Amino acid sequence: MSPTALETVSVLLEQWSSLPMDERVGAFRALPVGADDDLFFALSIGDQAELILALPPEQRKVWVRALPPDDIADLVQYADEEDRPGLLAQLDEPTRREVRALLAYEEDAAGGLMSPRFARLRSDMTVGEAIRYLRRQAQAQLEMIYYAYVLDPSQRLVGVVSFRDLFATTDDRPVAEIMRRDPLTVPPNLDQEQVARVFARHDLAAVPVVDDAGMMQGIITIDDIVDVVQEEASEDMQKLGGMEALDLPYLDTDLVTMIRKRAGWLALLFVGELLTATAMASYEDEIAKAVVLAVFVPLIISSGGNSGSQAATLLIRALALGEVRPRDWLVVLRREIASGLALGGLLGVMGMLRVLAWQQAFGTYGDHAFLVGLTVAISLVGVVIWGTVSGAILPLVIQRVGLDPASASTPFVATLVDVTGLVIYFSVAHALLTGTLL
């Protein structure tokens, strides 16, 4: 392919999501052979599905068949119910069987990620025979080859041999001698996030999927894991930002869906925040006596929210990567109390200085400036410790009860800390200012 065609493809990819469908089809069909491949394989599954369905029927077959069975399964799952039979009809019978088998698995489980087309060997082969046998298999559409899997006559997995090891050995050695026995495997129903963690922990390029009976069903390769990792990180971030995860890129999500995904949590958080109005109302007498107390309310509650956001973000990410587990709660608690004390102390001092400086400059706080400053400072220490501790522990608790810790979103923690922060602040005020301002 000429560099110009490569550029055309790059430009088209840049603009793809903003082009109307008929222009996409036109541009795609105008590409020279080779360049159309490049464009097609660079598209996301969703864009591939839309493009295929927009092509004239006689052109669909070649593009559906260009995909490996695991991608076809994703494509079918992505398409609307009524388009699915039409897509499946484009396939030859063996591939259709493979795709049907994959469709039986959850899209976000190991079975939904795997490809059934892996390189197979028998343990009684020599290395020379194995390489010749693999060359015959390469003519069929195999997934990229990192490892070859050694199966017994009943398709049970008995060992794995890396391509490099095969290559580096002499032709006459038996495969059984250089293969690794009892390789690491994953079951077909393992969640994709767990699969990604197995890859990270064991630094693998591919992992075989083996069912309860020990039969090898397929392989998951590291390139599938990159997408999983990006997808899971996007989901966690969006939950962390206080909304339901979008399933599609921002600009591809229609407005109604996006508003719906945001409205649920926003309304729920609003109901939580209504408690702040109730809490504030119960302190109306104090505010009426000392309006100055109201002045620091946003400062106090947002400091709690910010420190809670930090702690929640840290722990949610650490849980997602498997760096921290719920049973580490005591270590986490100790670290966060220490952090909260240090951070709250810092903000407390800053708050006190602010009050004293304004008092010095403008006499803002009258006779009781020091007491007001002390109320603000002590409340800040309390609220920040409470923020860090609840922000850190909440994700652990949520994971412990089997839910997704990313639901302990930063707005959720902030809301929790807002209500309790008000109670802390007005309680401190009550203790310090009764008899003077109150």
Place this chain on the structure above:
Amino acid sequence: MSPTALETVSVLLEQWSSLPMDERVGAFRALPVGADDDLFFALSIGDQAELILALPPEQRKVWVRALPPDDIADLVQYADEEDRPGLLAQLDEPTRREVRALLAYEEDAAGGLMSPRFARLRSDMTVGEAIRYLRRQAQAQLEMIYYAYVLDPSQRLVGVVSFRDLFATTDDRPVAEIMRRDPLTVPPNLDQEQVARVFARHDLAAVPVVDDAGMMQGIITIDDIVDVVQEEASEDMQKLGGMEALDLPYLDTDLVTMIRKRAGWLALLFVGELLTATAMASYEDEIAKAVVLAVFVPLIISSGGNSGSQAATLLIRALALGEVRPRDWLVVLRREIASGLALGGLLGVMGMLRVLAWQQAFGTYGDHAFLVGLTVAISLVGVVIWGTVSGAILPLVIQRVGLDPASASTPFVATLVDVTGLVIYFSVAHALLTGTLL
């Protein structure tokens, strides 16, 4: 390796970060041959470096040499300044030269990720010669083989051939006929986040790194990209949570470092939040006349903060994945105004209902309940629109001026919206309530 050894390794990996260094060394040295490999290669670069430096000097060499040159370079970069010459001294001269060359690149650029050990071919070879030549190369420590790179006599990259294509072809065909010319390449100084995007966009398993003179320097393989993707997602999430990114896992970060990374942003946000105290102070007269206004302050500002968090999270992630670019600002603006209107309308109605319900039940708001409710409702619409718009546009602006959009953290947006939210709220109150409550 027996399944028991595999279990021992798994248990050790689970506990690794909580074990003191002498126990790590003891457990590692007690492992049977093969199992020690498994453990070692599953450790992070940081843990590998610590372990190697804790081993008796005569045992270091074998483990340093077990790593490919790009990992050795990371290891050297991770080690303290004074330990580096000792690590480099363990290497044979050719490897030391390779590692030194890699150390010249930024750790988080393409050059720092690449391996100089890729499979090379000449274009005048036949497929049969190529396979025999690759088998000789496999005996040296090559990176896993996905592609072989066809170089001219002056090491300039002229083409690439996939392993599968080589395998699937007959021995007598010339490599030049089946290789792909003008393959996609990246320059050595490309940032790792950009490199990850090239992989995602073009669905690659490996990409060659080629310098300005067209000389091939190394390859980056997809397994390196998984780590990059996780690392960049962690960094973005931690920034999003309102703190500096940690470089190490949560439990591996010492307390002082962690507090320092959190204190900077927390203090900065606090200074921003101090403006709320100034804003509130300027409305003290209004609050003194109508204490009921203070009651809704936390509700109003947190609703703005929450809607801003959602928008900022969405856009920061979309920018990181390349789904949205700064020049899409007009589309984004239109979507967010529409979303803000819908979401603000929803919260406004809920706020109005809350005021009217309490009025009905307890007569809380006296004669002017409807006006109070209207003030709250209109303020919510205004604050939520302002929150979504500034949360969405700020990351675009920050990216446009060349900074990291993740710095538009959710606490940062919340702080911005808190101050302006107060102004919006009290301005609405002024307009609606002057002559009645005010």
